[in-house]
Amino acid sequence: xxxxxxxxxxxxxxxxxxxxxxxRAMEYAGYELVRxxxxxxxxxGACATIYRIAGDRELKACLACQTKVEDNMYVATLPxxxxxxxxxxxxxVNTTEQVMMQLYPEIYACVGCNACTKxxxxxxxxxQYIAYAQRGDFEACAEESFDCVMxxxxxxxxxxxxxxxxxxxxxxxxxGKYLAPKCGHLEDRVxxxxxxxxxxxxxxxxxxxxxxxxxxxxxxxxxx
Amino acid sequence: MYAEQFQxxxxxxxxxxxxxxxxxxxxxxxxxxxxxxxxxxxxxxKDEFTELKIGPNKxxxxxxxxxxxxxxxxxxxxxxxxxxxPQYDVDVLIIGGGGAGASAxxxxxxxxxxxxxxxxxxxxxxxxxxxEGGIQAADKPNDSPAIHFVDAFGGGHFAAKRELLRxxxxxxxxxxxxxxxxxxxxxxxxxxxxxTTHGGGTSRKRMHAAKDYSGAEIMRTxxxxxxxxxxxxxxxTAAVELILDENGKCAGAVLMNMExxxxxxxxxxxxxxxxxxxxxxxxxxxxxxxHYGATADGLxxxxxxxxxxxxxxxxxxxxxGAAFPEQIFGALVTEKVRSLGAKLVNANxxxxxxxxxxxxxAAASIIxxxxxxxxxxxxxxxxxxxxxxxxxxxxxxxGTIMKRIPAMWRMFDKYGIDIRKEPILVYPTLHYQNGGxxxxxxxxxxxxxxxxxxxxxxxxxxxxxxLMGNSLLDIIVFGRSAGKNAAQKAKNTQVGxxxxxxxxxxxxxxxxxxxxxxxVSPKLLPSYxxx
Numbered sequence: 001x002x003x004x005x006x007x008x009x010x011x012x013x014x015x016x017x018x019x020x021x022x023x024r025a026m027e028y029a030g031y032e033l034v035r036x037x038x039x040x041x042x043x044x045g046a047c048a049t050i051y052r053i054a055g056d057r058e059l060k061a062c063l064a065c066q067t068k069v070e071d072n073m074y075v076a077t078l079p080x081x082x083x084x085x086x087x088x089x090x091x092x093v094n095t096t097e098q099v100m101m102q103l104y105p106e107i108y109a110c111v112g113c114n115a116c117t118k119x120x121x122x123x124x125x126x127x128q129y130i131a132y133a134q135r136g137d138f139e140a141c142a143e144e145s146f147d148c149v150m151x152x153x154x155x156x157x158x159x160x161x162x163x164x165x166x167x168x169x170x171x172x173x174x175x176g177k178y179l180a181p182k183c184g185h186l187e188d189r190v191x192x193x194x195x196x197x198x199x200x201x202x203x204x205x206x207x208x209x210x211x212x213x214x215x216x217x218x219x220x221x222x223x224x
Numbered sequence: 225m226y227a228e229q230f231q232x233x234x235x236x237x238x239x240x241x242x243x244x245x246x247x248x249x250x251x252x253x254x255x256x257x258x259x260x261x262x263x264x265x266x267x268x269x270k271d272e273f274t275e276l277k278i279g280p281n282k283x284x285x286x287x288x289x290x291x292x293x294x295x296x297x298x299x300x301x302x303x304x305x306x307x308x309x310p311q312y313d314v315d316v317l318i319i320g321g322g323g324a325g326a327s328a329x330x331x332x333x334x335x336x337x338x339x340x341x342x343x344x345x346x347x348x349x350x351x352x353x354x355x356e357g358g359i360q361a362a363d364k365p366n367d368s369p370a371i372h373f374v375d376a377f378g379g380g381h382f383a384a385k386r387e388l389l390r391x392x393x394x395x396x397x398x399x400x401x402x403x404x405x406x407x408x409x410x411x412x413x414x415x416x417x418x419x420t421t422h423g424g425g426t427s428r429k430r431m432h433a434a435k436d437y438s439g440a441e442i443m444r445t446x447x448x449x450x451x452x453x454x455x456x457x458x459x460x461t462a463a464v465e466l467i468l469d470e471n472g473k474c475a476g477a478v479l480m481n482m483e484x485x486x487x488x489x490x491x492x493x494x495x496x497x498x499x500x501x502x503x504x505x506x507x508x509x510x511x512x513x514x515h516y517g518a519t520a521d522g523l524x525x526x527x528x529x530x531x532x533x534x535x536x537x538x539x540x541x542x543x544x545g546a547a548f549p550e551q552i553f554g555a556l557v558t559e560k561v562r563s564l565g566a567k568l569v570n571a572n573x574x575x576x577x578x579x580x581x582x583x584x585x586a587a588a589s590i591i592x593x594x595x596x597x598x599x600x601x602x603x604x605x606x607x608x609x610x611x612x613x614x615x616x617x618x619x620x621x622x623g624t625i626m627k628r629i630p631a632m633w634r635m636f637d638k639y640g641i642d643i644r645k646e647p648i649l650v651y652p653t654l655h656y657q658n659g660g661x662x663x664x665x666x667x668x669x670x671x672x673x674x675x676x677x678x679x680x681x682x683x684x685x686x687x688x689x690x691l692m693g694n695s696l697l698d699i700i701v702f703g704r705s706a707g708k709n710a711a712q713k714a715k716n717t718q719v720g721x722x723x724x725x726x727x728x729x730x731x732x733x734x735x736x737x738x739x740x741x742x743x744v745s746p747k748l749l750p751s752y753x754x755x
Contacts, residue, residue, distance in 0.1 A: 021551050027752040034460065034482050034749070038349045039515050041555045042635060043440050046349060066638055068551060087452050090407055122634070142409060146435065147630055150444065169448050173407025176445070180409065181416030189363040189397040201370040202390055210382050217378030218254050222427045223366065 005071040022049055022064040022075055036079030042066045045151030048078040048121060061119040061153040081152035083163040088170070095178045097136020104167050107134055109160040116154035116164055122147050126154045126164050133167050139179055141171035225640050233601050236573030237610050237647055244567055245615050249578040257585050264588040264596070266652075267538055267688075272508050277737040278730075280532045280671070287507040290536060293520060294527050295734060296743035299464045300487065302724035305478055307467065310491040310722075312458075314340045315714040316707070317477060317492035319463040319522065322350025323439070323696065324679025325498035326446035327703030328710070329455050337711035339455055342490065344462035344482055344517055344748055348447045351500050351515050351680060352699060355439025356558035356631060357423065358431035359700075360693035361396035364420065367428040369393040376694055379425040379582045380658075380687025383535065387665045388685045392694065392701055399700040400432060408445045409434050411628075421563035423692030424543075425582035431693045436558050436629040439696055461488070462521070462748050465727065466495065466529045466675070469720030474529070474675035476722060482748070491722060493714035494674045496667075496706050497522040501657040501680040502539075504750040510654040511554025513542055521746035522681035526661045529726050531669045534683035535659030540690055543568075543586035545653025547608030549639045554653040557632060559583070559692045561611060564628060565619035569610040569647070570599035576609075584689040587652040594651065601649060608649035617644050658690055659683035667706035674717060678706035 002017040007025055014029040023037060038046025047064035054072035064077060086103040093099060100107055107130050116126035125144060132141035145168035154164045192198065205213070226234055252260065262268050274291035276284050286294070316332045318325045321343030332339040341347060362372040372393040377384055400418075404410060411419040411433050420429045434441035450457065463477040467489070476491040499522030503514025512518070523533060544557040562568075562579040568586075570576050570593050577589045590609055594600030600607035613632075616624050625633050625644050636643050660683035663669055667676045679699040686694060734741070 019550060024551075024752075028754050030753050032749075032751070032753045033516075034345075037516050038345065039354045041354055041513070041552070043437070043631070044349055044353045044515075046346065066635075085448075085451055087454060090449065090452065146409075146441075147437065147634070149440070169444060172409055172441075173445060173448065176407040176409035177405055181412060181414065183363075183404065183410075183412060183416045183418055185365060185417060186361075186363045186397055186401055186404070190401050193369065193394055193397060198369050198394070201368065202373060202394065205370060205373050205377075206386050206390060213374070213377060213382055214254070217374055217382075220371075220374060220378075220427050222251075223422070223429055 045149035048151035115157040138171040142175040240573035278733040296745035310489040312490035320498035321347035323352030323699035324703035328707030331707030332711040335711035357560035358433035359696035383687035385684040473673040493717040494710040512654040513556035519747040524746040532662040534662040538658040540656035541587040541652040542655035544650040547651040548603040548649040613643040
């Protein structure tokens, strides 16, 4: 026997089984979702949702696909939040802390309220990664923000108007392209392929009868 | 925390853990694999397939649900739109905003083409975003594109189109370099060497990763780059029909606003289908690890104008979908969990297979263990086997899980299961469309000029089964290539007179074949609302 709970979707009351996620509860109630539904698996940030349990003063945020309904839950989804995304050229972008002053100067207006961190649907320390961005420590910012799904709930709660996910995106790209150590064996291999080092080997495989390919495959050495 | 009903089996798993870690299970022989697949892999269940009665693949068998959507009515008829005044007029039209579409857009824009992305959801709402484990490339000294070729060709049952596979493996290192130079953060050691692991069926450790957010990290970077270049992205707008010209060449698409249902016309010199997979078709009733929009739309669009399909009957069931708790039933548990040392264990605590067999073999083996051998665990949503994640911490040291697979930890932690301390329950889930539209090496379809395809909507790159890490690779390699080639082709293309006459022709074929159906396609989104 299913236990039913009351949920309030955009204020309207529905009874739904208590084992459903918020997303499935909406579908149970009859919604055909177009917005606010993406990967259904916690990776894409399409289903940012704000909720309050009746009687509780605190507004909480979550991903609708990753959160079970509770009794007397008031739900408002936030499938789109207008973040500020600055346009830049990754080839010529300034890789020092000055870039943040150029593109996202509002991060220096952070008042330290920590509402972003409290709201993060991924449980990230958002205010901390903004602090890293402020001082130009992009490696730390990249690491701290890595699990961000860019749902935008943090920004919806920010009194300073910071678009945290976009700040972190910039930091990660600068880190990935410029700050992280270069990969020597990758460069070497790309060059070898250009030089035709493997052409003969590959062309031999292109011609080989299937029976011989089977033999090759079934007896190949597998690295431990 | 697992409830009482799981405790007995859980105890058996825990007691056997030390011994199971030390155990090196034997890999199956070629014959054992063949027999296993024939008896237990869903692709081999004859009663689950329908013979196509019309279209370029008439006579071929495909899953019931795919046949239904391929042989369905169009959403529109030619009279519904005015082709005279297209709302959009571009060189290259890209249908789909996932990894393949975004890669194609960046390259086409680099080549100087006027390019536009149209996507039925948002850019980045795609299976790419959900790919966790990694991306293959033979860039280590003990590896080579030739070894990569043999692994993938054998893993795909020797059915891949070799010229496509050659391109995949030879362009792989350059694809990684391109991504890295766009700012994708790959896992590296202090010297910059890529930290690589095995995937099922690989003979070298060539799986590159960005923790277990590999696809998400790639997708968000590509999306950021598309936005930086200010490439137009028309979102919440689906392509519902391709448009040909009087010579049968592709010349654009009819678009539909997903919210207002308004129809619009996009004229294009070349079109790239990058619509992704089909998990939300739920073939054979399987749950899926796929994105909400994975409904085989590109296959339908192409098929209706006469583009051929290749291997549309082969699907990939990922061995380890979450089988518990039910809120995440069918969600992907990355193969990287096994790459890092976790083994598959049955209800009695026994390791029943080598954890890194290819996906089709692993899926069939789990199905056999649960059904024929009755060694599964009842999860409340069906059967499952254990994936013994605490082994990872014992093998790699404490902290390995948080460092290498934080998304997996988070996914289960939300439901009170700490995968560092407790194993998880898994069962195969519908994961990947091995087949798709038939293309030439340059990405153009074999029989419709100016129509290109990239990504999961392509068939033939992987043969009849795909290795882990080769799909993130294929969307980049073939996405980029389609973008370049479609831009080049557009330079020498004059669009003729646009027509939608294929719709009536296809309707006639439906009638002549005696097909009676109410279904319209492309499906666009699954129907999950309770009726």
